[in-house]
Amino acid sequence: MALPVVVDKKGPLEYRAWRPGEPLADGVWNIPVPEKREIVTPAIVLAPLVGFDEGCYRLGYGGGYFDRTLAALSPLIVRTSCASVRRTGPALVVASVEGR
Numbered sequence: 001m002a003l004p005v006v007v008d009k010k011g012p013l014e015y016r017a018w019r020p021g022e023p024l025a026d027g028v029w030n031i032p033v034p035e036k037r038e039i040v041t042p043a044i045v046l047a048p049l050v051g052f053d054e055g056c057y058r059l060g061y062g063g064g065y066f067d068r069t070l071a072a073l074s075p076l077i078v079r080t081s082c083a084s085v086r087r088t089g090p091a092l093v094v095a096s097v098e099g100r
Contacts, residue, residue, distance in 0.1 A: 001017070002015040002018060003015065003018045004065070004069070005027055005033045006028040006029075009028070012069040012071075012072040013065050013069040015039065016033065016034040016036070016037060016040070017034065017036075017038040017040045018034040018036075022035070041073065042073075045069070045070065047066040047070070048066075
């Protein structure tokens with residue numbers, strides 16, 4: 001398992017290996033991150049979302065971290081988003097960096 005870590009507020013996320021019980025430290029915005037910096041490339045990414053449209057474009061929380069990260073990861077990995085309830089709406093205005 002790996003957890004995302006903000007290392008540059010304008011760059012992609014870094015993924016660090018982590019197992020339950022291993023120590024965490026406060027990261028950006030006091031979000032807990034793995035204390036040990038063992039960088040890995042994930043095979044699957046779960047990205048949080050606020051909503052999505054019928055074209056499967058996601059509306060995140062406004063930072064663009066997952067959009068930049070998914071664009072930077074190579075080769076193409078499995079991506080999925082998760083939300084607490086199904087929230088769909090009309091077509092979103094999509095910037096060139098937005099992901100599906």
